[in-house]
Amino acid sequence: MNPKLKSYLFPGLLAVLVLGIAGYLVVQSLGSGSSLPVVQAAPDFELTNADGRQIKAGDNAGKVVLMEFMFTSCPDICPVTTYKMVQLQEQLKQQGTFGDKVQFVAVTFDPERDTPETLQKYAERMGMDMSGWHVLRGEEAATKELAAKYGVNVVNMGEGQFVHNVTSLQLIDAKQQIRRVYEMGDGMDNEEVLKDISSLLDE
Incomplete structure (x- = not known):
């Protein structure tokens, strides 16, 4: 050539x-449809809702799930996280996806103090729309074991106080796979979480 x-x-x-x-x-x-990697399969569970119903992880299949581990007597990180989730709840309601395509879950570490009545009062106080929330409790030892499967380490400090990972907020896709783990409390970025939820809804 x-x-x-x-x-x-x-x-x-x-x-x-x-x-x-x-x-x-x-x-x-x-x-x-999404650039979010799969962290791991979401571990199965069977816990009791605040209204006494048994809820399994599989009940959320087909929905995007935002799941927090918490306890209602937590003085800072847990209520801040729940408050921010309620803000997301309102945005998702405006989009028409909350409860239908997106489910929120809160699992307490402290079933002794977080009775069904206490959880219901907490939900009312925080403005949680129970049409799209499962607020769950189980035996403390079993819940601690479940949390560990989700990568959350819990230590009971006594007198109703617990120490746990700040990264105790999980985003789970419709196939029950954990796709993101977020920092709780003031470090939680609602814009990022909402963007990730939308990304999973588009998959």
Whole structure:
């Protein structure tokens, strides 16, 4: 091949190749619907709702789930997280997805103090719309074991106080896979969480 002709053709072919690869990557990203990786399968559970109903993890299949581990006598991180979840609740209600396509779950570490009545009062005080919330309790030892399966370590400090990971907020997809783990309390970014929920709804 003529060297001059080759010098003209090679950059053009390279440009076509680069554009082709870029186009493929764009199509792949659009087709995936979400860039959130799978952290792990969400462990199964069977716990009791504040109204006395038995709730299994599988009951949430087909919905995107935002799940917190908490206790109602927590002085700071837990109520701040629940408050921020309630803010998300209102945004999702405006979108028409809360309760229908998105489920919120709160699991207490402290079943001794967090009786069904206490959980119901907490839900009312925090403004939790129970049409889209499961507020759950179980035996303390079993709940501690369940939390550990979700990557949350819990220590009972006595007198109604618990120490646990700040990263105790889980985003679970419709196939019951954990896709994101968030920081609770003041470090929780509602815009980020809402964006991730929307991403999973588009999958």
